[in-house]
Amino acid sequence: MCRNIRTLHNFEPVATRDEVHDAALQYVRKLSGSTKPSRANEEAFDRAVDEVAAATERLLESLVTSAPPKDREVEAAKAKARAAKRYATV
Template structure:
């Protein structure tokens, strides 16, 4: 789908910031809408969508239960 969106969950990423989540949301909304930057009349809808996807991303990452990776014996 959108190759520029990086994985934000552990163990692929640590210390994920709100900016990371918003950047991923922005890329998603751009891809879905087909707009790199919305027109003036679509800006409000575009911005609402970015915020909604950011919140959904934050909620998802907070709720995911990731199995710890097995430790290797040395």
Template sequence: MCRSIKTLRPPATPEATDDDMRAAALQYVRKVSGFRAPAAHNREVFDQAVDDITAATAHLLAHLEVRGRK
């Protein structure tokens, strides 16, 4: 997968920011689509995918139960 995506859950990252989540989502969409930057006719769907994955990441991190953490 994409090696530049870092782990965002605690304790690896004490508190992931919106920017951290968006950067990870962007890297994921770039990897999956094969485009570093989409052509104009694909920009809307590319940006929507980044938004959707950012939201899914925020939801995941907000609801994970990390055991052994105080």
């Protein structure tokens, strides 16, 4: 379930609100043990996603690094190569 949470810091261009929201959603899903909350829990679930997303945005804005920004396409290609090697059939 948490495979979709990706590193969002130190990329050019910076993480979008959608990427931050998607990571927050996956985090709340993992903690709650539910991919879709019941109607009774929907408001609390949505509020938690919004709060985690806001905290994530504040964190990303305050982090500093001396490393050069990473390129999304290069990092995606590296991840794809790792996955191909990991899941290769013999």
